[in-house]
Amino acid sequence: MNCPECGKTVGKFSKFCKYCGVNLDDVRSMSYKDKLWKGRIDRKNYFAATLLVILALIVIDVTIIIVARSLKISENNLVLFAVNTVVNYVITFYYTISLDIRRAHDLGHSWKYVLLGFIPIYGIYINLRFLFDVGQDSPNKYGPKPSGKWMVRRSLGF
Numbered sequence: 001m002n003c004p005e006c007g008k009t010v011g012k013f014s015k016f017c018k019y020c021g022v023n024l025d026d027v028r029s030m031s032y033k034d035k036l037w038k039g040r041i042d043r044k045n046y047f048a049a050t051l052l053v054i055l056a057l058i059v060i061d062v063t064i065i066i067v068a069r070s071l072k073i074s075e076n077n078l079v080l081f082a083v084n085t086v087v088n089y090v091i092t093f094y095y096t097i098s099l100d101i102r103r104a105h106d107l108g109h110s111w112k113y114v115l116l117g118f119i120p121i122y123g124i125y126i127n128l129r130f131l132f133d134v135g136q137d138s139p140n141k142y143g144p145k146p147s148g149k150w151m152v153r154r155s156l157g158f
């Protein structure tokens with residue numbers, strides 16, 4: 001198997017990764033939910049994962065339009081519009097909020113910090129912090145400092 005933290009090949013039954021030191025037992029026992037809502041994420045993985053979510057939204061939108069056309073459903077169909085909107089919102093909220101929460105953790109704040117991002121104008125500042133601020137240099141109560149490696153797939157819980 002590959003270490004989910006650094007991506008290097010590690011023994012199937014190893015307790016720790018010999019390259020980055022992550023506790024593999026902890027990682028194995030982590031649920032999908034834990035991966036999305038706990039721990040920390042650094043700037044570059046936050047940025048890449050957010051881009052990936054946007055890309056996924058575009059792909060989904062295009063797919064819905066292609067399917068609608070092949071079924072001869074008008075693109076102005078209200079049901080189609082509703083389905084598309086709901087799908088977009090669910091994906092956007094689920095993933096971007098989970099990414100925001102882990103970025104807040106990385107900056108040393110609880111999940112509530114993400115709520116500030118919804119305040120008009122001031123929220124822009126919060127979201128810019130998520131994009132550009134360097135995370136805390138040491139382990140904090142939300143987890144160890146992110147390794148600095150690319151881990152976009154894991155950032156999205158896969």
Ligand SMILES: [Zn+2]
Pocket residue numbers: 003004005006007008017018019020021022
């Ligand atoms: Zn590792």
